[in-house]
Amino acid sequence: MVIRDCMKRKVFSIPATATIRQAAALMTEQHIGLLPVVDRQGKPGGIVQLSDLLSLELPDFFNLLPDLDFVHDFGAAETACPSAEELDGPVTMRMGPVTFVEENCGLLRAYALMMKHNLYDLPVVSDDGVLVGLASRVDIGVAILATWATVGPSVT
Amino acid sequence: MIAQILTALIFFASLWLIFSERLNRTIVGLLGAALMVGLGKLLHFYTESQAMAAVDFNTLGLLLGMMILVAMLEPTGFFQFLAVWAGRVSGGRQVRLLVLLGTVTTLVSMFLDNVTTVVLIAPVTILICEILGITPVPYLIAEALLSNTGGAATLVGDPPNMLIASASGFTFNDFLTHTLPVVLVAWLAALLLLCYLFRRELAIRSPKAEAVMKLNPRESLDEPKTARRVLVVLCGAILLFFLEEVFSLSPAFVALSAAAVALAWVQPDINAVLRRIEWSVLVFFAALFIMVGGLEASGVLGGMVTLLERIQTIPPNIFGLVLLWFTAGLSAFLDNVPITIALVPVLQGLEAHGVNVQPLWWALAFGAGFGGNGTIIGSTANIVVASISERTRTPITSKLWNKRGLPVMLVTCTVASVLYLLLYPLFTR
Numbered sequence: 001m002v003i004r005d006c007m008k009r010k011v012f013s014i015p016a017t018a019t020i021r022q023a024a025a026l027m028t029e030q031h032i033g034l035l036p037v038v039d040r041q042g043k044p045g046g047i048v049q050l051s052d053l054l055s056l057e058l059p060d061f062f063n064l065l066p067d068l069d070f071v072h073d074f075g076a077a078e079t080a081c082p083s084a085e086e087l088d089g090p091v092t093m094r095m096g097p098v099t100f101v102e103e104n105c106g107l108l109r110a111y112a113l114m115m116k117h118n119l120y121d122l123p124v125v126s127d128d129g130v131l132v133g134l135a136s137r138v139d140i141g142v143a144i145l146a147t148w149a150t151v152g153p154s155v156t
Numbered sequence: 157m158i159a160q161i162l163t164a165l166i167f168f169a170s171l172w173l174i175f176s177e178r179l180n181r182t183i184v185g186l187l188g189a190a191l192m193v194g195l196g197k198l199l200h201f202y203t204e205s206q207a208m209a210a211v212d213f214n215t216l217g218l219l220l221g222m223m224i225l226v227a228m229l230e231p232t233g234f235f236q237f238l239a240v241w242a243g244r245v246s247g248g249r250q251v252r253l254l255v256l257l258g259t260v261t262t263l264v265s266m267f268l269d270n271v272t273t274v275v276l277i278a279p280v281t282i283l284i285c286e287i288l289g290i291t292p293v294p295y296l297i298a299e300a301l302l303s304n305t306g307g308a309a310t311l312v313g314d315p316p317n318m319l320i321a322s323a324s325g326f327t328f329n330d331f332l333t334h335t336l337p338v339v340l341v342a343w344l345a346a347l348l349l350l351c352y353l354f355r356r357e358l359a360i361r362s363p364k365a366e367a368v369m370k371l372n373p374r375e376s377l378d379e380p381k382t383a384r385r386v387l388v389v390l391c392g393a394i395l396l397f398f399l400e401e402v403f404s405l406s407p408a409f410v411a412l413s414a415a416a417v418a419l420a421w422v423q424p425d426i427n428a429v430l431r432r433i434e435w436s437v438l439v440f441f442a443a444l445f446i447m448v449g450g451l452e453a454s455g456v457l458g459g460m461v462t463l464l465e466r467i468q469t470i471p472p473n474i475f476g477l478v479l480l481w482f483t484a485g486l487s488a489f490l491d492n493v494p495i496t497i498a499l500v501p502v503l504q505g506l507e508a509h510g511v512n513v514q515p516l517w518w519a520l521a522f523g524a525g526f527g528g529n530g531t532i533i534g535s536t537a538n539i540v541v542a543s544i545s546e547r548t549r550t551p552i553t554s555k556l557w558n559k560r561g562l563p564v565m566l567v568t569c570t571v572a573s574v575l576y577l578l579l580y581p582l583f584t585r
Contacts, residue, residue, distance in 0.1 A: 059282075059286075059547055059548045059549055061279050061282045061544065061547040061548050062283075063547075064278075064547065065279050065283060066231075066233065066236065066378065067233075067376075067378065069375050069376075070236075070240055070371055070375035070376035071283065071370075071371060072370040072371070073287070073370040074287060074367070075287035075364035075366075075367025075368070076287060076288060076289025076290075076362065076363050076364040077286040077287055077289070080286075
């Protein structure tokens with residue numbers, strides 16, 4: 001079994017010319033957490049994740065704090081919103097590097113790559129590098145688990 | 157003569173590489189030390205045993221001991237506790253918050269490493285500002301500036317002071333009687349100036365001032381038992397620093413003994429503690445000592461001393477002021493540690509020629525301590541604060557630092573200069 005057999009074929013992506021506002025709108029509309037950023041040929045050049053956009057609301061300093069148990073109210077930060085200038089900025093400003101695999105990639109290799117790069121979704125490309133699908137950890141993990149059914153019961 | 161030219165070449169090329177940041181400073185230091193010893197062996201002016209003798213183990217021991225104590229205190233949440241406490245007590249009032257955070261940072265920096273203090277207090281400061289809906293810029297800049305200023309107050313507050321103490325024989329109490337009063341006045345002037353420079357930002361009322369009252373300082377303390385034990389040992393060490401003359405103890409012995417007692421009492425994961433020690437700093441210091449030892453052995457420093465002796469027509473208090481501003485000017489752009497390490501043997505040489513260098517040591521301490529405030533690259537605390545601010549909505553730029561930090565440097569150096577002249581007889585003994 002390869003990743004082509006378990007990936008989602010309906011993939012939402014955005015062009016590199018899109019704004020942060022457009023990316024956020026697409027994520028909200030489709031209820032998704034990752035958007036591949038593609039060029040004119042449909043080849044992925046990066047990804048925008050939910051956390052990349054939300055860092056506008058909750059800046060990265062937050063990762064420097066060892067814990068937050070002592071904070072019981074986020075006060076003004078709770079209602080803070082990015083400025084119009086920030087939202088109309090290019091999505092490439094918030095884009096991260098993309099890790100993708102080809103359609104015939106083995107499931108275990110794909111799963112190992114996701115673990116290694118701490119990814120929850122993995123873009124899949126065709127032989128000529130065009131985005132053709134997306135597989136989540138659950139898609140791949142469940143497909144691997146399904147193969148266990150072929151193992152017969154142990155004989156005692 | 158060839159030895160003098162070549163050693164000077166190695167030293168200044170190393171300094172240039174360090175200051176230009178083309179190579180990591182520790183790598184440059186090690187390379188320079190190796191070249192210096194190699195050249196010394198080749199031209200028979202500097203041996204390996206002379207190089208080892210040039211390393212000031214008193215300074216290294218003091219640094220290591222204090223680093224171990226800080227490394228043990230760091231994960232306890234003590235620094236976080238102090239910042240959260242300041243935030244809560246301020247009640248969300250901006251000027252009060254600036255004064256409280258500034259005071260906490262200064263007090264901690266007087267005894268512990270400035271960079272660690274700033275690294276641990278700055279993220280909580282940003283969090284408090286986010287909760288209040290205000291800009292963290294005034295607070296972050298104030299913390300770095302006041303941490304640098306406070307560090308100049310004591311023997312253990314700043315590495316240049318440790319170097320000066322070791323070279324001059326000044327005790328912890330000498331620093332309390334000579335630098336602390338000047339630093340107190342300079343610190344107050346800096347704080348008032350910061351309140352004035354940031355008056356527009358500080359005048360904005362927080363829309364959610366009541367939210368900081370829900371911060372719980374106790375919950376921010378992750379390991380209260382460990383924090384209590386390390387603080388008890390630290391207080392004991394400070395007490396022994398006061399009494400070092402009575403018991404004939406060196407600061408290095410006190411710091412390393414305190415570290416040993418704290419380790420035995422807390423029994424932490426020793427590997428985790430040692431991983432937090434800044435070994436690169438210690439190696440850099442040792443390498444610089446070896447390089448300066450080479451300069452001394454080849455006679456370069458002797459030549460510089462002879463040159464300085466010719467300008468003895470300048471009144472000694474004015475000479476001190478020139479040294480203060482010269483060191484401050486250099487420290488505004490360059491790391492004050494190599495500057496101090498390079499100037500220490502020059503002052504020692506002058507002393508050997510019968511010059512009373514006591515006031516010059518203090519001028520060096522003030523210049524190295526206050527000069528770093530001038531630019532964003534003037535001290536490691538400034539660089540760290542600026543880099544942390546890049547993870548917020550309002551990054552601190554070099555231009556902004558020049559507008560806020562440079563006046564603070566000029567005012568603190570002016571205060572130090574005036575008090576230096578007024579209290580000159582005190583600094584001569």
